[in-house]
Amino acid sequence: MQRVTETSLLLQNSILNQYTQSAEQNISGERLIEAEIDTGEIEKIFSWRKLWKYTGPGFLMSIAYLDPGNLEADLQSGAVAGYSLLWLLLIAHIAGQLIQSLSARLGVVTGKHLAQSIRQYYSRPVTIVFWIITEIAIIGADIQEIVGTSIALKIIFGIPLWMGTLLSAMDTITFMLLQNYGMRKLEALFMVLISTMAICFWVEMFMSSPDVGEIIKGTLTPIVPRNAFVEAVAIIGAFIMPHNLYLHSALVMTRRTHNASNAKIKEANFYFSLESGIALFFSYLINMAxxxxxxxxxxxxxEDKPLPGLYDAASVLTKSLGDASRYLWALGLLAAGSSSTITGTLAGQYIIEGFFGKIFKNPGHRVFITRSIALIPSMFVAVYSVNDFDNMGEILNVLQSLCLPTALIPLMKLTNSKLVMGKSFKTNNFWKYISWIIVLIIIGTNLLLFLDYLNKMPNLFLGYICGGIYFVFIIYITFLPIKEEMRDPLKLNGD
Known part of the structure; x- marks a missing residue:
């Protein structure tokens, strides 16, 4: 009897060891970025040195708040409403900070980014729909980034817009080369690009001699002028990008925190949240400028005047501020387009391999194929629409708004789940309700934007059919429970 018991225990231990090894291999196999940065031992008091070690993912994430689509939303809100929508710009960044912190928290606690977690806790058909919608969102963002870069090249060098769209593909090659030098080098590049945007747009702001009193009033007074409703909705809809939630939840895994103690995970959550807040504060200052x-x-x-677009903006600035402002605008726009194109490349890798597993053995093949899925259709659309980008920009903002809930809703459900996050790290009730209120406001605002655009469509019936199917799916995933799977035995979440 004793031998039988010993044999049974040995068999159980063998099975557990095999499961543990399998889980370890799965985690390492799905991790797309090596945890190459050691954040050191836990420190009980705040440390600037420690903050520097965690600094990087938030600044890469903040690029999505500074892409050409957001810059166009900024200039048009200022052109239509003056300083009146500055308060909404601030609230959009505060809401973005909360959402992005949840995204980072998911990656730190689970050791899996958002796409991997969706694949684990949702059924295969739902996962595929999520992936398709996310790829559509990336294509839409790519079009804005490609055209924004080509406009900047035309302003600076006089290159035709169609040729500029083709040259913008070189950003992908640049990214492939930079990946070989490590994440810290890539993060340093993005800080340089963000600094370039900050210098260019803030110099222009000082050149324009703005009314400081009106800036303060616009920041503190929550009003929306009647003629600026569409621009107000665009500010909310354009800032949080669907693919950016996937990106941020993956970037935090470049720091060695997974499978650590609860105290280490809490430290990582604190510093990543603080770093995101600092990055988005700089983003707010640039957008505000x-x-x-x-x-x-x-x-x-x-006076009722046609609104300027990204290209027309250079002429508007030249008339008021001189030739130098034209090139400052173009240089800032070039930095915005190039940086957001590279982060789109990075996000594309996480998304496709997160949803479908590690299907590429060669890193070069991974970058080329995952990027081509979004870049090739983006290039075609950008080339054909580049001379009518203002109308295309409105369509793309609506597209981004419609894709956003399919990333927000799974993120809320996963981070609110004890099954996924553990008892110690699931979102508490207060922040759960706040985050869901923000999500519902975003979805409601996006619905208004969609309905406003729907009335302009040539085939209203088809628009209502497609819109109805879409919103039925949104309601479905809102009430769809996540799958109850076996907890990862390597996680130490204190439950």
């Missing part, structure tokens, strides 16, 4: 400039040089409440 653009709104302020065009509120000063273009806004006229008693």
């Amino acid at each position: 653009i709104v302020t400039v065009f509120a000063k040089v273009f806004y006229s409440p008693n």
Whole structure:
């Protein structure tokens, strides 16, 4: 009897060891970025040195708040409403900070980014729909980034727009080369690009001599002018990008925190949240500068003028501020387009391998194929629409808004789940309700934007059919419970 018991225990231990090894291999096999940065031992007091070790993922994430689509939303809100929508710009960044912190928290606690977690806790058909919608969102963002870069190249060098769209594909080659030098080098590049945007747009703001009192009033007074409703909705819809939630949850895994103690995970959550807040604060200052400039040089409440786009903005600035402002605008736009194209490349890798597993053995093949899925259709659309980008930009903002809930809702459900996050790290009730309120406001705002655009469609019946199917799916995933799977035995979440 004793031998039978010993044999049984040995068999159980063997099975457990095999499962543990399998889980370890699965985690390492799915991890797309090596945890190459050691954050050191836990420190009980705040440390600037420790913050520096965690600094990087938030700044890469913040690029999505500074892409050409957001810059166009900024300049048009300033052109239509003056300083009146600055308060909404601030609230959009605060809401973005909460959502992005949840995204980072998911990656730190589970050791899996959002795409991997969706694959684990949702059925295969739902996962595939999520992936298709996310790829559509990336294509939409790519079009804005490619056209934004080509406009900047035309302003600076006089290159035709169609040729600029083709040259923008070189960003992918640049990214492939930079990946070989490590994540810290890539993060340093993005900080340089963000600094370039900050310098260019803030110099323009000081050149325009804005009214400081009106800036303070616009930041503190929550009003939306009647003629600026679409621009207000665009500010909310354009800032949080669907693919950015996947990106941020993956980037935090470049720091060695997974399978650590609860104290280490809490430290990582704190510093990543703080770093994200700092990055988004800089993003807010840059976006605010653009709104302020065009509120000063273009806004006229008693005059009905066609709104400037990304290319027209250079002419508007030149008339008011001189030739130098034209090139400052173009240089900042070039930095925005190039940086957001590279983060789109990075996000594309996480998304496709997260949803379908590690299907590429060669890193070069992974970058080329995952990028081509979004880049090739983006290039075709960008080339054909580049001369009518203002109308295309409105369509793309609506597209991004419609894709966003399919990333937000799974993120909320996963981070609110004790099954996924553990008892110690699931979102507490207060922040759960706050985050869901924000999500519902975003979805409701996006619905208004969609309905406004729907009335402009040539085939209204087809629009209502497609819109109805889409919103039925959104309601379905809102109430769809996540799958109850065996907990990862390697996780130490204190439950």
